[in-house]
Amino acid sequence: MTMESIWKRRQQLHLKKFSRYSKYIFNDHFVIVLLFLIGALAFRYSEFVKTLTPDFVWGEVLIVLLFSLSIFIGKLATLVEAADQVFLLAKEKEWGGYFQKAKRYSLVFPAVLLFFIGAAAMPLLFAGRTIQISDFLPIYATLLLLKSIQLDLQVLALKCNDRAVIQKNNGLLWIFGVLLFSISIFFNPWVAPVLVTLYTVLLHKKVQVRFETKYPLYQWENITAAEEQRTARVNRIINLFTDVPQVKNKAKRRKYLDGILRRVEGKGNTFQYLYARAFMRGTDYSGLFVRLLLIGVVLLAATPAKSLSLALSLLFLYLTGFQLMPLYFHYNENMMNRLYPVPNGDKFAGFKKIITYLLGCEAVAFALAITVGVDWMAGLIALAANLAFVWCFIRFYMGSRTAKRENTFS
Template sequence: MNLDSIWKRRQQLHLKKFSRYSKYIFNDHFVIVLLFLLGALAYQYSEFVKTVTPDFLWGKLLIVAVFSGSIFIGKLATFLEPADQVFLLAKEKEWGSYFSKAKKYSLILPSILLFFLAAAAMPMLFAGRTIGASDFLPIYATLILLKIIDLDLQELGLKIGDKKVRQKNDLYLACAAILSFSIAIFFNPWVAPVLVTLYTMFLRKKVQVAYEARYPLYQWEQMIASEEQRKARTNRVINLFTDVPQVKSKAKRRKYFDGLLRRIEGNSNSYQYLYARAFLRGTDYSGLFFRLLTIGVLLLLFTPSAGFSLGLSLLFLYLTGFQLLPLYFHFNENMLYRLYPTQHADKFAGFKHLLAYLLGVEGFLFAGIIFINNSWQTGLAAVALNAGFVWLFIQFYMGGRTGKREAASY
């Protein structure tokens, strides 16, 4: 079996895994919510673009920063396995073609994301009289060329054991990106891809050759560790929607949450006690809750429309509640907790109290921000709507989503 067949087989397994989990990620509820969210954001963005003037310097600088940072989105997917450093070490000189295929595959998703990012930035640049419609092509080409350089440096980094050297190369690339996009936006967009092409030729003829002579061998332990981290990040994202066997959360003692824990753990319900600690000590649920809370707060702070703010508040309450539902089944595989001398109904009641507390706090914070940005009448409406939504979600939606799976496990 040669390396080409190994790459094809591993790529097929990866695509098969993604297709299996994609139906859980892009479920009906999430797609509907995503469409509403994108539509609302597009409307708000279009309203903002109408206020842009040709002298909006901060907007141009922001686009330069976003474009420069976006080229680092996406890591090199090598699909390496720990056993490769033992059984395929003898073919080390043939791994160049394998990593060439890996770079081409790793470019697919970033190229799509960069396309939508460039397309989203164009209306703001049009409104600022910075560029025209025909300038989209050189800007997108500059993004793709810089991303290709980033993947080349990631491949080169597989041979460089010194982390500082890899960071220095990333810094040089970031400076080149800032310079290229500054020229594209402030002067002439067609000059940027030419400069990037020249930079690429210099990189491959001078820098890469020098590094390959200095670091001729691959750092196998580093390569496998990097691929394991990439897989772990992907699995954690999928685990937000469905259980992934490869994801193993580690409990962490978080003393700074003791005050919050005493408020949400309950005094008479053993299940609420367990769920509260699983929520705060686990690395998934609390992080998910605080991330969604932070994103919702930031969006509401920059949303002056009263109606859109109310809808956005309800949307993030739904997203938070929906993503926290897997916590209900967190202890299902643990037989010891079933030995508790409690009724099974206490489990649902304990989780319901915890979820009501978390969503209530989130809804109250959202209502407070809406009150600050709008009138007190809108703030009171937000309190009433959020409270009603939390009650409906817990009393009706949560029971329907958890009932069938819970009945099957008993």
């Protein structure tokens, strides 16, 4: 088995995993929220750009810093496994080609992201009258070339065990990026990609050979640990949308929430006590709630239209309530749940109080966001509409929905 065949097999498995989970990440609810969020932010951004004058130099400075930092987005996906340092150690010289394929594969996602970052920054540069629309091509080429060099540094770092050297290389690349993007934005955008290309052709190979001479062997423990950390971060993001077997959720103490917990746990309802702790100390439901809350607040604060903001507020409340419904069945697989000497009606009563607290807080937060985005009168109307919606959702929808699914578990 060659290293090329090993890479192709692992790449196929990686793409298969991503395609399997992508349908859960980009579900209907998330796509709708994402479209509204992008639309609202784009509208706010366009209104802000209209207010700019050609002497707005600070915006161009911020773009230079943004571009210089954006080249560090994305880690090298080596797809290395722990057993490689034992069973494939004999192919040490062949790993160079493997990691070059990993570098090209790792460049795909940053290339797409850098395209959108560059496209989003262009209106701010147009306002300064220093950039034309045709200048986007050399700026994007500079972003791609610098990102490619940054991935090369990550490949070289696989042989280096000195963190100070790695940080020094990244620092020099960042300074180089600031210089190139300053030239692109303030002087001529076509100069930067030419300089990067000249560096790649004339100096890059010499730097690589010198580095590999000083650090000849791969640091397999560091490579394996880095890939495990990268995979764990990706799995945690996917786990926000669906269960990932590799991610083991653990209850977190979160002592700073004890004051809130004592107020919502209930005194005479066992299930309310359990549901409160499942929400506060777990990561599935609390992460989902916080994510929708933050996205909704940002979106509503950026939406100036009164009727649209009210509709979005009700939509987010429905999405939050709908996504939190599985919390009702959180303890169904626990046999102790059926041995509790408590009335069965306490289960829905306790769940209803927890959802009332959560949706009530979200309704108030959305009303405050609408007050910021529109005016105080729209905020009051939104508060009344939100609270009415929460009452109707809990009173008419949630009971029938949980009762129907409860029968399937019985």
